[in-house]
Amino acid sequence: MEENKEQSAQRRRFIKGVTLGVGGIVLSSPIMSFMSASASGDNNNRKQLGIALVGLGGYSTNQLAPALQETENCYLAGIVTGTPSKIDDWKKKYDIPDKNVYNYENFDEIANNDDIDIVYVVLPNALHAEYVIRAAKAKKHVICEKPMATNVEDAKRMLDACNENGVQLAIGYRLHFEPYNKRVMELGQQQVFGKVKSITANNSSDMTSKKPNLWRLDKELAGGGSLMDLGIYAVQGAVYTMGEKPVAVAAKYGEVTKPTFFHDVEQSINWELEFEDGVKAKSNSSYAEEQNELSAEAENGWWNVSPAYAYEGKKGETSEGEMDYPNIFEQVNQMDSQAESFRNSEKSIVPGEMGLRDMKILMAIYESANAGGERVVIQY
Template structure:
């Protein structure tokens, strides 16, 4: 997202009051509805929960930390970084106490820090499992950025670790907390225009004019290419349009036209997600698309809807066959973290729990399996 790279949301005012505690239409499928935690002590509703950001890259710097200056249920309490220079800069900028600053080696000492209630893992994907599990063992609730892990098995271990240690796990699916995508959930799941007939989704960027030395182009650190980083939005968009996951996928990798960049990960991939009632979602993602598509489109029996852009941090636009969607562009990271903190504080599951992340990893792995086998139809076992 070129226009988002250096944008500091802390310099703008956003509307925060849109759906802090809910994520849109009620999701009745077992893969969307999760039981509340077993009876236990209900947290203090007045307490703001302290969040420690693990990894101080662009997303933490430009979106999450500024958002935490505006949240009502949580605040920036600490940081975890391998860079002493960043640690000092953040300490000064956010007036953080020295005892709340950690590195990757002494991270486990966070267990004794009562200021920190939630650990937000914002690291390269291959590091998600390690630090989610370590946070769980430190008895801290966890928010983990998407995609959840590099494999479905790894994702399940993360869920198991949180369950074993009695803490909650949520995924950083911010689009469940903003009005345009929430409206798509309603339109599709509540059949406002009749039954959904088809879906199109695309999320792409252009990485071919930048550095070759970025973790997203390294399969060991990223787990894959644009499918992992951007395609997850298409998977999510199609699934929350339907209110249920696909039963099968078919996929093919695109031609590699920039081999210097894509020695290790795919340049692009197109895939179809087949739902049990015959609806097909046509999806695509790329790291070499100068158009930088951000589309989510649905067609039903009696109408249609479109978000374009659908996935950017700001500037979302939407319309239906009945006219333009009239929603504010909210500061969705504020809404996301406030909602997740509230659910943790009340000993409840987030609307985007770890189990949802596991489900999505199974879909991503099936897409890769199909593409690696020339487009073979792959049924997904949940």
């Protein structure tokens, strides 16, 4: 599908300064292009699937690349970057050959590279759709960071492109592979302490100590503020506590106390998800305070995990005592599980459909907040 003018402008804005021909010396095949494991089954016997990271920002640098040194089912095979100065360091550190280095202009040539089975899109939110769709057309499986997109329409296009090209799409929802949050799923969904009565899910982080020109504070690139970046964890937490979709939401924006930072996206937002049996999940996300909690009250007990969404340091307790689980390198478990699903032509436990569902919830939260707190029925 042709990109529209807005998408084209977003892409040029993000990758400006990139020159053609940097990196991206690609292995070509005159006979046939590479087909993904799910499309052809050719790589089912390969021990590890190759992942190419698209975007070498902080998350790729500090979390994903190190995690890929510990994974068993996948490995760091390639990189895609618009910053030529990063290439040599990444090549040396991770032993990446020239033929597996791409930029945003020659990205589509990745279709011809047998080393790369999976493309992991780690770009600003507004660019997710373009690169997921391009990866799908290249017949590569895709992992896309959260949030899946900046609107429901793009999320649908991404999912359609993957389905049409016979590749799998998963979202980078790492907490589904982490013991504290997995225990929350069991406690709520299996009604260990009886039916859930109420949920509290808050996730906030103070961004005001950082430079105000972060892309996350640019609505065009981020799609929104704290809700898109942090609140999505709280939405996820409430949904996987219940194991069902919420039916309605009411939301309001918080006060803007730092207008220097938050003139383009929301500083904070509060919302209440409503589930079919009347259970309410109260949540808040903010870019100007610190919160990190997922808790619930049930008929015969309670539980609390705090911090619940951080990369490390999770702690939890229930009405029966302390939760005692190891803090793990979550991205290792996440990518190993996703690679195994792709190899077996199975949907990940965090598939593109889940990302689309969450986009519909996020958009309903914004709709309610824009209407001053009016209750909005979520349309799936």
